[in-house]
Amino acid sequence: MTWVAWRQQRLLTLVSLALVALVGAGMAALWADLSSVLPADPAVLDERYGDLLGYVPFVMLAMPVLLGMFAGAPVFAREFEQGTHVFGLTQSIGRTRWWATKLLVAGLPVTVAMALLGLLNAKALGPLSSILTSRLQTPMFESQGYVLGAYTAVAFALGATAGLVVRSTLGAMAITLAGYVGVLAAVANLGRPHYAGTEYSASGAVEPGAWRVEIGYLDAQGATTTFAGQKCGETPIAQCLLDQGVAGRFARYHPVSQFWEFQGAESGIVVLVVGVLVAVSAWAVRRVH
Amino acid sequence: MDEGSAALVAAGLGKRYRRGWALRGCAVAVPRGRIAALVGPNGAGKSTLMALATGLLRPTEGTVAVRGKPGFLAQGKPLYQGFTVEEVLHAGRALNPDWDDAYARRLVAEAEVPLGARIRTLSGGQRTRVALAVALGRRPEVLLLDEPLADLDPLARQEVMGALLAEVAEQGTTVLLSSHVIADLDGICDHLLLLSGGRVQLAGDVEELLAEHRLLIGPRELDVPAAAVVERRETGRQSTVLVRGLEPPDDAQAHEPTLEELALGYLRAGRTSGREVAA
Numbered sequence: 170m171t172w173v174a175w176r177q178q179r180l181l182t183l184v185s186l187a188l189v190a191l192v193g194a195g196m197a198a199l200w201a202d203l204s205s206v207l208p209a210d211p212a213v214l215d216e217r218y219g220d221l222l223g224y225v226p227f228v229m230l231a232m233p234v235l236l237g238m239f240a241g242a243p244v245f246a247r248e249f250e251q252g253t254h255v256f257g258l259t260q261s262i263g264r265t266r267w268w269a270t271k272l273l274v275a276g277l278p279v280t281v282a283m284a285l286l287g288l289l290n291a292k293a294l295g296p297l298s299s300i301l302t303s304r305l306q307t308p309m310f311e312s313q314g315y316v317l318g319a320y321t322a323v324a325f326a327l328g329a330t331a332g333l334v335v336r337s338t339l340g341a342m343a344i345t346l347a348g349y350v351g352v353l354a355a356v357a358n359l360g361r362p363h364y365a366g367t368e369y370s371a372s373g374a375v376e377p378g379a380w381r382v383e384i385g386y387l388d389a390q391g392a393t394t395t396f397a398g399q400k401c402g403e404t405p406i407a408q409c410l411l412d413q414g415v416a417g418r419f420a421r422y423h424p425v426s427q428f429w430e431f432q433g434a435e436s437g438i439v440v441l442v443v444g445v446l447v448a449v450s451a452w453a454v455r456r457v458h
Numbered sequence: 459m460d461e462g463s464a465a466l467v468a469a470g471l472g473k474r475y476r477r478g479w480a481l482r483g484c485a486v487a488v489p490r491g492r493i494a495a496l497v498g499p500n501g502a503g504k505s506t507l508m509a510l511a512t513g514l515l516r517p518t519e520g521t522v523a524v525r526g527k528p529g530f531l532a533q534g535k536p537l538y539q540g541f542t543v544e545e546v547l548h549a550g551r552a553l554n555p556d557w558d559d560a561y562a563r564r565l566v567a568e569a570e571v572p573l574g575a576r577i578r579t580l581s582g583g584q585r586t587r588v589a590l591a592v593a594l595g596r597r598p599e600v601l602l603l604d605e606p607l608a609d610l611d612p613l614a615r616q617e618v619m620g621a622l623l624a625e626v627a628e629q630g631t632t633v634l635l636s637s638h639v640i641a642d643l644d645g646i647c648d649h650l651l652l653l654s655g656g657r658v659q660l661a662g663d664v665e666e667l668l669a670e671h672r673l674l675i676g677p678r679e680l681d682v683p684a685a686a687v688v689e690r691r692e693t694g695r696q697s698t699v700l701v702r703g704l705e706p707p708d709d710a711q712a713h714e715p716t717l718e719e720l721a722l723g724y725l726r727a728g729r730t731s732g733r734e735v736a737a
Contacts, residue, residue: 260553
């Protein structure tokens, strides 16, 4: 069955891997270029790489869902569209083996390739963490590290499972796109702030590349207080702060050193979602006829 | 019939889809070594019965069993369109541990289909021959063919049936072959299974069934005991009556029906009762 599954998916897999290799070559060039100027002042890095960072993370965000739509959605849906699932399911090999082999042969190469690209990206994008957004935040976080492989796996599983349920490639592609955006938004907003404890800054200033999750005001006793800027009117801001009893600022933040801890936690959550999708797929394949 | 020697047995078999029962109360016993025709109009439940027998579908009620190694050719003869013939044979070998590669290759060679040709470029007849080679490559003991002749021209039909018959006669394979074109099956099948409206209307040995029936053509007022009438049609001053187990009356011409006349008689007669089941 491995040969049949490979032969069926061959073109899509090779095109997918070529795309990943192409992007990987670009990122390797970036890494080489970056290594030649490091160590450097953030202002210099911003000057040199600012434009690039405007779109590279979005390419990385788009790649998993593109692979999910074009390599994942057709895995089962195309079989239904051509009626060939009947051929596969009436040979000597069992239904479970047919399903599992197709899933693995189609999904594993792109997932592994994207995880490797993520590790390369961590080298190439990591030092640039300080100039745009923290590498702990969307879209920089999803663009690097093995979480890129996890997101590819979830997009692929979405595509394959949707194809098995709705039995149409186009429908499965649409579900993949919607599902991927949903997973991305939910994990980044609900999950990511809680992967590790925050550091406290009594001055409100944080180290470069950190992810500031909370800022607030302190009174003279060091307790948190509020500040209503709209009440200031014509009063200068410094005076207005004093008038409202604000003596200082504080911040809570995730230091950039938590990056790999975050990668582990987020990959774990995403892989859990992959597990749920595979379970749904395993249930759906039993209903196929 | 002795069910012990049957190759395909169904008892109380039923399948309900959301739209209603596709098959209900179906009792079937196809004797080993026979070539059985599964006949019925579109939507009679032929494909449902095939899919239940192959295990693609699970019955809503009752049981069905294929006794012996099954082989299946699905409706539309699905094969991977982008594969070459060679690759389809490779797939057959990869998916079946008991694959007889030399045999499957011989069948493809006999059909004169080039091994390097892609499936999507083949004619309907060639595609059917390749699909048949893949189905036979497993050396099945019970071969289920769902509308194998549906999209073929008359010459291709003859060639496909000829190739099929030569193989199954040699191997003693039991065949269940569905078709809605009954003329194709006359003289080929020795067992009949007539489905209509999700129920078995008639089943048995073709020769025995034909011998039991008579097609009577007589005057309009022709008097035939109602119990023996399968179907009666009146055209102008003439009556055509299909009867079972009845000595022909003197005022009618009688002849043994052809398979098509027999099947059509039952199908027309079954239409009313069939509607009730399907509803």
